[in-house]
Amino acid sequence: MDRIVGIETEYGCLASEEEAHLSSDLWPAKVKNYLFRTAKAGTIDLHYRDYEEPPGNGGFLLNGGRLYLDMGHIEYASPECLHLRDLVTYELAGDDLLQSSLEALGGADQVSFIKNNIDHHTGATFGCHENYLMKREAQFTPPVLGTLLTFLATRQIFTGAGRVGQANPLAFDFEPPPQEAHVDFQLSQRADHIVNDIYQWVQFNRAIINARDEPLADYRKYRRLHLLIGDSNMSPFATALKIGTTACVLSLLEDGRLPRNLILNDAVQSTRDISRDPTGRWIVHLENGKTMGALDVQWQFHELALKHLRGSGAEVDWLLESWSFTLEALERNHQALIGGVDWITKKWLLEAFMETEHLKWDDPALQSLDLEYHNINPAKGLFFGVTPGKRIGEWNNNVRRQEAMHQAPFNTRAAGRAVAIARFQKGDHPYVINWDSIAYDSRDFLVMGDPFETYTEEVTRFLSDRRPTRTNH
Numbered sequence: 001m002d003r004i005v006g007i008e009t010e011y012g013c014l015a016s017e018e019e020a021h022l023s024s025d026l027w028p029a030k031v032k033n034y035l036f037r038t039a040k041a042g043t044i045d046l047h048y049r050d051y052e053e054p055p056g057n058g059g060f061l062l063n064g065g066r067l068y069l070d071m072g073h074i075e076y077a078s079p080e081c082l083h084l085r086d087l088v089t090y091e092l093a094g095d096d097l098l099q100s101s102l103e104a105l106g107g108a109d110q111v112s113f114i115k116n117n118i119d120h121h122t123g124a125t126f127g128c129h130e131n132y133l134m135k136r137e138a139q140f141t142p143p144v145l146g147t148l149l150t151f152l153a154t155r156q157i158f159t160g161a162g163r164v165g166q167a168n169p170l171a172f173d174f175e176p177p178p179q180e181a182h183v184d185f186q187l188s189q190r191a192d193h194i195v196n197d198i199y200q201w202v203q204f205n206r207a208i209i210n211a212r213d214e215p216l217a218d219y220r221k222y223r224r225l226h227l228l229i230g231d232s233n234m235s236p237f238a239t240a241l242k243i244g245t246t247a248c249v250l251s252l253l254e255d256g257r258l259p260r261n262l263i264l265n266d267a268v269q270s271t272r273d274i275s276r277d278p279t280g281r282w283i284v285h286l287e288n289g290k291t292m293g294a295l296d297v298q299w300q301f302h303e304l305a306l307k308h309l310r311g312s313g314a315e316v317d318w319l320l321e322s323w324s325f326t327l328e329a330l331e332r333n334h335q336a337l338i339g340g341v342d343w344i345t346k347k348w349l350l351e352a353f354m355e356t357e358h359l360k361w362d363d364p365a366l367q368s369l370d371l372e373y374h375n376i377n378p379a380k381g382l383f384f385g386v387t388p389g390k391r392i393g394e395w396n397n398n399v400r401r402q403e404a405m406h407q408a409p410f411n412t413r414a415a416g417r418a419v420a421i422a423r424f425q426k427g428d429h430p431y432v433i434n435w436d437s438i439a440y441d442s443r444d445f446l447v448m449g450d451p452f453e454t455y456t457e458e459v460t461r462f463l464s465d466r467r468p469t470r471t472n473h
Contacts, residue, residue, distance in 0.1 A: 004133035064414025079414035146263035160187035161231035162343030184361035191275035218449035339388025416455025
């Protein structure tokens with residue numbers, strides 16, 4: 001992949017009836033405190049990061065990532081990853097950190113962390129945000145952004161996590177139609193909650209692309225593309241497809257090779273239409289008045305990537321082959337994608353249960369099963385009971401590594417940050433850790449503006465410098 005990428009995942013928390021006296025809001029705090037104070041998995045923040053993140057709210061981890069509380073949820077941000085396999089591995093490390101903490105605290109039987117994006121009871125949504133480092137000179141003209149939105153709206157046919165039912169959220173400039181057809185099951189959990197194509201205020205107006213320009217790197221060289229549209233995936237294969245295909249399209253964008261005739265008339269409406277279409281035709285309306293199926297749109301992006309990117313690396317070639325395998329199976333054989341595409345896997349499990357129990361889609365039990373699909377506990381989560389085919393199964397089984405909870409990627413800025421974190425754990429002087437800088441004691445900040453550099457030597461040298469001697473007069 002050779003592109004710096006990271007994922008931010010917000011986890012729901014579900015407590016059993018036996019734990020009703022303990023609010024599920026308390027368990028995220030207990031787990032956060034355990035990780036930093038007892039398990040020594042990282043270093044806690046000593047300073048305010050903003051008005052909603054006081055000291056002690058979270059911190060950076062030994063694996064280079066970050067864990068903190070966000071409006072009651074635990075949020076885990078992976079370290080910067082350069083390769084696709086690493087990205088999937090470090091995304092899974094968040095699951096492993098939370099589950100191992102529950103087990104150490106004796107709460108695994110009563111409490112579960114749920115990696116999904118909706119609360120069926122309140123209608124709330126929580127995110128899975130993707131971050132892609134891009135060249136500053138990349139041209140984000142309206143036609144380029146329009147084409148990128150087309151890719152993002154249509155990729156849910158293989159990245160969607162699936163959901164039972166529907167939601168009709170309100171935003172400042174959006175109101176749903178007064179009467180909408182009932183939806184039993186749809187492809188994406190986030191689709192109903194995306195109300196704008198490009199916007200800056202994340203909390204109140206969720207857009208496909210977040211417009212803030214915050215590179216967390218040298219702003220003269222880089223920009224960061226921040227995406228809000230994605231679902232949290234249980235299948236590592238689906239995560240690889242989501243990140244890998246998007247990275248390929250961004251390479252095409254930077255090279256000026258995106259098609260010029262694939263701009264949607266309304267990207268937000270198309271996102272919702274595709275997600276809710278039970279026929280699997282997934283028709284979208286283009287700005288030029290034509291209509292196309294989302295599958296055909298994805299084939300066009302795949303063909304461009306194949307033409308211009310094939311042979312550029314083993315991971316890219318694996319991704320291109322897996323992309324075509326997935327698109328072919330979406331056309332002809334959904335069974336081949338069980339365990340690999342989440343919405344297909346979930347729908348298959350739910351339909352089997354409905355047939356056995358003689359239930360219909362409006363039965364409340366299906367919403368409970370929907371949640372249990374996303375339970376990160378391998379002993380409870382429905383996803384873990386599925387046996388995929390060989391291609392998908394081998395990928396899913398080989399990307400989870402226990403050491404990723406405590407070791408950073410060796411080939412990005414996360415490596416240098418991890419050196420600093422380990423040192424700060426042993427010292428008793430004040431420190432500051434940011435994604436792109438560190439400070440210790442009374443020294444100046446060490447700026448780490450290039451995420452492609454490891455900074456291990458620079459950090460070691462910075463922290464080994466003798467502390468200035470204070471003289472009392």
